[in-house]
Amino acid sequence: MIVVISGLCAFCVYAMITLFVAIQGALVSQSVELDALMSEAEKIALESRSVIDRLNAQGFDQCNDTLLAVMRRELFHTYRVRDIGFLRDNTVLCTTGQGILKTPIKQDSWDFISDDGFSYWPAARLALFDGEIVAPIVGKGLFNVVLDTRWLEQLAIANSRWELVYRNSLSQTQHAFGDPGVFRSLSKQSGQDITLTTIYSETCSDIIPYCASAEIKHTDVLRRSQSLAVFLAVTGLVLGSGSGLVSWLVLKRRLSTTQRIIRGMRHDAYFPLYQPIVDLKSGSIIGCEVLARFRDTYGALYPDEFIPVLANIGKGWQFTQLIMQKTLDDLNTRAGLPDGFKVNINLFPSDIAQSRMKDADISLALAASRFNIAFEITEDEHLDTATAKDCIQWIKANGFELAVDDFGTGYSNLAKVRDLGCNTLKIDRSFVFDIDTGGLGAALVPLMVSIAKELGMEVVAEGVETSIQATIVSNMGVRFAQGWAFGRPMPASRLEELVRQTS
Ligand SMILES: Nc1nc2c(ncn2[C@@H]2O[C@@H]3COP(=O)(O)O[C@H]4[C@@H](O)[C@H](n5cnc6c(=O)[nH]c(N)nc65)O[C@@H]4COP(=O)(O)O[C@H]3[C@H]2O)c(=O)[nH]1
Structure with a gap:
């Protein structure tokens, strides 16, 4: 589920970014195309007006072959005029296309008239070269011209709705060409407007009284660029499934922490580090606590992660033996560590409750070592059983010491500690960390010390x-202490060096 959601999220984010980029791209190309449209409209308007002005200036008042020749010469020299008509009293008498008309055509009244007197028929229906076409006509005086707007149509923006409007001196607009109603008249001279559904641009000419506008729907932006849509779909799918795959791998890796912890036993992933225990009076290091570490190809895991898992899957004793053996291998050869150097090793409650320690080869090897081995146990209900008590007796009878770890937390209480016959009480670091600011430890530590003294136990402050x-x-x-003030858990070689320096 997480994989699918993450894939979908990545796809959506990607799609939104791509859509944003596509919209910005569409906006830019819309402006460019609109400018081209406006420029063509300027050419049409200027050319048609000058043709009309020139013809009117020649003073013809009737249609004859001379006028037709003049009109045709004008037509020949233009690019954007398709036909020229001569009219009187709103009746077309002759055109360059059809000559002198046998049946003169009554001209409809114009749709709008410009400030300088040009009349416009934006969508006139007319017969031209034997065909009926719809074309804009502009006229003034005795002449009108049919505009050739094929260039405009070719320049018009694909899939965009667009409009060309005439704007008079009062800023009133009249539809001139394109899709009626598109032009909105943004208050500025030219501008752009992106709404949730459309991209809109408009621009007004400085040369002629016309404005052009274009509008495209966001959905059409993608339709317009099919290759962009295909690109979006393909790369989006790759990205979405890639992100899904990454989350799946992360998840898989997390799920397999247990596998790593189990495999680590076979692949030598566990090793011990040693944290100094210091005599606060003399400042010398009198011993160390053995703290296990884990490292495999995926990285490190900390005791808080692997110790509970090992206990749960019943691998506690196998692990304890492994760490004990490595500790002996590490420390035995260290001449810098004096005989009787205290080595505290952590046990699982189950190591004692199931009497694993008793008569085990590794226990005998430890007992025979030159070190003063102490086992750290956390108070636990399982230690109340007859088997556990028997094991503890064996431990003490074989010269090992017992230390109660994390005292003050969990199940620990002084009565049980006394019954177990522990030698050392290790005050949990939660009582130490704020002792200098008057925390709970400031009140409780002196109490723990006085009771421990009555029971003949040594006290170590942790953390x-x-x-x-x-x-x-x-x-x-408190006589002994352990914590970062004296050194973090370290390799045996470093411990040996420190012991040499402080003794
Ligand atoms: N904030 C702070 N922390 C300090 C300071 N000094 C030491 N520590 C940390 O406090 C923990 C002390 O060990 P612990 O109470 O026996 O608590 C140990 C112990 O209960 C268990 N553990 C570690 N190694 C073994 C092992 O080999 N066997 C068993 N059964 N348990 C182990 O995992 C626990 C956590 O071990 P670590 O992560 O190594 O954490 C260690 C140590 O790195 C300090 O000044 N400040």
């Missing part, structure tokens, strides 16, 4: 990040 915190917990009677 000491600053020297101020170290001084405060030390003043509260």
